[in-house]
Amino acid sequence: MNILVTGVTSGFGKQIAADFIAAGHTVVGTGRRADKLAQLQQELGERFLPLGFDVADKDAMAVAFDSLPADFLPNIDVLVNNAGLALGLEPAHQADLGDWQTMINTNTLGLVNVTHAILPHMVAKNDGLIINISSTAGNYPYFGANVYGATKAFVTQFSLNLRADLLGKNVRVSNVEPGLCGGTEFSNVRFKGDDDKASKVYENVQFVSPKDISDIVLWLANQPKHVNINRLEVMPTAQTFAGLTVYKG
Ligand code: NDP
Ligand code: 8X3
Numbered sequence: 325m326n327i328l329v330t331g332v333t334s335g336f337g338k339q340i341a342a343d344f345i346a347a348g349h350t351v352v353g354t355g356r357r358a359d360k361l362a363q364l365q366q367e368l369g370e371r372f373l374p375l376g377f378d379v380a381d382k383d384a385m386a387v388a389f390d391s392l393p394a395d396f397l398p399n400i401d402v403l404v405n406n407a408g409l410a411l412g413l414e415p416a417h418q419a420d421l422g423d424w425q426t427m428i429n430t431n432t433l434g435l436v437n438v439t440h441a442i443l444p445h446m447v448a449k450n451d452g453l454i455i456n457i458s459s460t461a462g463n464y465p466y467f468g469a470n471v472y473g474a475t476k477a478f479v480t481q482f483s484l485n486l487r488a489d490l491l492g493k494n495v496r497v498s499n500v501e502p503g504l505c506g507g508t509e510f511s512n513v514r515f516k517g518d519d520d521k522a523s524k525v526y527e528n529v530q531f532v533s534p535k536d537i538s539d540i541v542l543w544l545a546n547q548p549k550h551v552n553i554n555r556l557e558v559m560p561t562a563q564t565f566a567g568l569t570v571y572k573g
Contacts (some may be wrong), residue, residue: 325349325545326400329381331407333360335508339534340404341543345536346369347542352392352400354379354407379407380426380432383562392437392486394469398445404543405435406457408475410514415467415470417423425472431475436482441487443495452495455482457537460503460557476501480555487554496546496552506531 327344331337332353345368352373355361361374371395377388389397408431411423421441439454446452461469462476483499490497506529511522536558544553559565 325402326352326396326444327402327404327545328352328354328400328438329404329406330354330434332364333357335510336505336537336541337404337406338364338533339538340406341372342368342537343542344545345369353402354388379438380429382437385437385441397442398449400442400445400452402453402455403438403442404457404541405438405479407434408457410469410510411516412460412470413514415468416470419470419501421432427471427475431472432478432482435479439482439486445487446495447490447493450494451549453545454483454486454495454497455541456480456499457500458496458499459484460559460565463501463557464567466567484554487552494549496547496549498553499555500537500540500544500555501555502532503538503557504529504531505533505560505562507533509565529562531559531562532558534549 327349329337329341329344329351330380332341333355337353337355341351341364344351344458352372352375353361354375354377356376356378358376361376365372365374373392375388375392379383379385409427411427412419425512435456456479459476461473462480465473480499480501483497486497506526509523512519515521540558544556547553
């Protein structure tokens, strides 16, 4: 199969790319950091095609896609929309507007850009699978998640709406909604390089790992074509969604 995975320079995407390559597939892997992409190409070999661009920049995306062999884009079997980030954990009234805009541009606009470029090809060949990496943050509010959670709610609803429009087209859509996952750069990015603060998030918790997520993604990709897993929410056993809060002033 031909797979396109966004955000392979670390975390889930890196593991997903490696596991698809190990399973014999060809992977186009994207990200902004050219050095990480080059390093990954060394590790994964010639069935890995690196593609450096910012998903929020549709012109840069178009240039990058044009650089691929002509037959690649029309023949993508699986698109994994994984690139994304959280910035900050401040309450909404103290959050940075630039951070909000970056999250919206990356997590929603970026995911829409890539999907819009690939989807018509999948419909034309009457076959394809889109796996969107959303989050439990799109399902349950938590303190400081404000715009991050809202972008992931967008991803989840976009996945469901894609399913509606793709009726009869044999293009499947699966929405993966992970909770607390460690072993990625997610919290290092969220806390803007404060690695001590980032590591505290995972202290004394057996978190879901990139390998756990990658196993789920490959499982989804290996379902028979008449089976569509609509949504898959996954948390560490050590996490719960309970937590309604009452302020007593
Ligand atoms: P990482 O920070 O380790 O990886 C994020 C990846 O996204 C990197 O490869 C990064 O590449 C890429 N990326 C970020 N912004 C852009 C951009 N503008 N253009 C292109 N690529 C971009 O985080 P995770 O692996 O943890 O996260 C992957 C996805 O999973 C995200 O969508 C995240 O929201 C989601 N998620 C994470 C959870 C967690 O607890 N870790 C739980 C639930 C969902 P580069 O910097 O090179 O551009
Ligand atoms: C990442 C999971 O709970 O940190 O989407 O928002 S969480």
